[in-house]
Amino acid sequence: MSAPIENMQENEFCEIEATVASGFENVVKEDAEEKFNVPVDAKRGRIAFKVPMKDVKKVLDLGGIDNCFVVMSRFSNVNFPEDELECMALLRKIVYNVNWKNGLDAWSKIFSFHHPIASCPETVPVDLGAPTLSSRFHQPKNPSEEKKPKLSKSERRKLRKQQAREKFAAQNVQKAKEGENVEKAEDLEAVSTTEIGKNDDENLNENTNNSQNVLEKAVSDSTCTVEKSAQKETLEKEQAPAPKKPKTTDQDPTKPAFRVTCNRNGQGHPFDSMGAASNFGGAVYNYFHWNVSMKQFDIEVILNIEGNEVSVCLALTRESLHRRYITAFGPTALRATHAYNMLRLCKLQPGEIICDPMCGGGSIPLQSAVSWDKCVSICGDIINNALKRTKENINYVAQSQPISLDVVRWDVTNLPLRTESMDVCITDLPFGIRVGSKMNNWKLYPGALMEMARVTRVEKGRACLLTQDKKCINKALSVTARYWKCRNMVGLNMGGLAACVYVLHRTVEKYNAEDAAQMLSTALEHAKQKEGGSPTKTDTNQ
Template identity: 30%
Template structure:
């Protein structure tokens, strides 16, 4: 098996996980912020992943990406890999692979990455006292398989917004950074695609991780690790990567969670699709905890955002999240000096989405995560709700230039509603995305030139 040598001081291959279905959106951000190129071949998109070249000098920019969940250094990859027929032969192949990798170079790049590596934490546990450390097992026999954390890309995470949180304000300081001289404690996580391989995920992790420990003398720590090696056994490929993030980059902004809380990374991708321009008025009429307008106010600060919801608790959570970010600048906005900070250009309101207290043609962009009809509402209710909100959205957006990006798992209902209201909306693009294991749709809409009248409000406004 030929293994290319990793050059940690030169150009390396980076893999980033992203919401499945939004790979092209993430590729656009990578090309503009990391590669400074418009070459469509500069980034390779696969299911739930984007691959590109980078250097150690770009690590700071890598960790500032808004569209991706986790970052990985590609150590070794084999396309068209033929798995041995027997389990013994497969284990021997993995041992040979571990022996041929230059782990000193891997360690060197890992240390380059340490200043940007945030310690693992759960946002819902911020401000709580840390629990007592578990007793660490240091035997190679304890290297287990599978990354069971919820930080992976959305092709395997729990249902979108499965977090639960009380409406209690949270105190927080900056997340701790792993010390540069910290000894290495590691674990191996194996992801197996399909069942054609002669070896299981636990067996692969045990063999591969045990060999790594024999070579490097690194300490095995399944919970308090600071280095994670990921082994992916594809259908006809094999890949070894080093995790450059110990937790997903989507763990930002939100400290007060609801029943369904959208990932900020997914929110960013939806906003990016709308091509937001300076001065745009952006509205999320069903904001929930405010992931979409908060992400927009942080990334596109030269606009004004309005977040509203009919549910009192949801509007309260959104307001609490905004207030928390205004008070804790370092949590959400690395680029704002605390001494010269400005509050987010975002207002929250409680309103009825089907009867918005806004003038006609007053908004430029609408971005919203609609109720799927599972944990919130029902698909029966959606049959009346979707047409009503689409018509009201059409009324408040500017004809011809207005845009909307809507996420829902109830695709049949929204397609019927859009068909009935095609005089107001045209569908520019649809994406099939994986949200917590559910196949949902992202609908990018463009406002037509036809106006929508609501006499009892428009007449009153014209009289003023």
């Protein structure tokens, strides 16, 4: 645990800001407060706190954060004018007031560069360049791309029928036109054949002379056409603009490459994020003369604009930390950051046995084996592809650090484990969207909860379940209410899906096979009613 920073000087610590999955802010806040012994400010989707400069690298050990930044300067109550050029000029001037030394010192604790990076140029430029307008923001909108009003189901049905009628009418018109053209062509051919037959003998000599004249005229016309086409090609080559030369920037090997990313939130800004990033990046280039690279960069400058608040940061992560410990991703792979936060909710103690009965790609057991190495972790799944991915991820982690974890093939409703042998059961239940189905969940959830109640310890056992199918899990909890009590619920946004984490505690009720079978039969009857009710509902709608 780090020492308090109350007596430290200002240049001995820095402000850290980290992004968090929406819903887990308080969980990550508690984790940061325990590890750094500092107050943490939690907002929606992010946390902020100050740490000593020597502990910057330890921030990356927080298992619940996705991306991490060091805040160099904050500017409050920035009055953005209504004119975009004035706003861009204002953003360019901010470069002078940024505490680059503090940010680069924190950046150097994690990354390295083969030459020293100066926090201030030798000669501070008087002008940081003229502001420019965003071409994308001022580009005229295409009327066809404008958002159309949302139509109801009946209106969409009527629109499809109208479009089908119009298409059918257009096809009939086209067929009629083709038929008329064929008839006209046949009539003309018949008339021409008759006239040629009548005048064949009379005009034989005239046709011979005319054919010679036509041949001579065709030769002369072809010659003129070739000459005109040659003149046209020459004229086009002369008038064609010169080909654009590839942009070449002199790269200074003694200076790092950088890029600027802008995150803008709020209304009333007369500019977009691309324009702000372009102008601020141009000012940074004129200030430091660093190399510019959008992909192969050493330093990423983050410009955050939220209403009238502006902050300038340096990124301390090149990619999101949710990918750590995972190399084989499945269709429903759980993020490592989500797995860590779920394990934090379980309040794990040393020596406890953690079981993931539906491990999928192994995100949860891998995270528990690495971050809670004093606990015992076991996992399993019934799908062979999931087992292969878990083993591949275990081998990947074992290359960098020792890990004690194995995976077993089993059925979650019939686990090969002794009664009251586990302390914590934690898993990511199938949502029924990408894997499984909502209807199967009505059978799976009660059976899984009943089997988890059997293998967990009475009164001390816990379960942590993640799912998006709230209706089904609530019904399963009501069926197994004798064995499980819900102590905590955490709402979570997972790619636009409103998921929820349920933290359950085992009651003092001993597991009884007969009572459990009766509860399970009740749940199965309810599932059958659901299956039998769905066709009836469909017939009614039809």
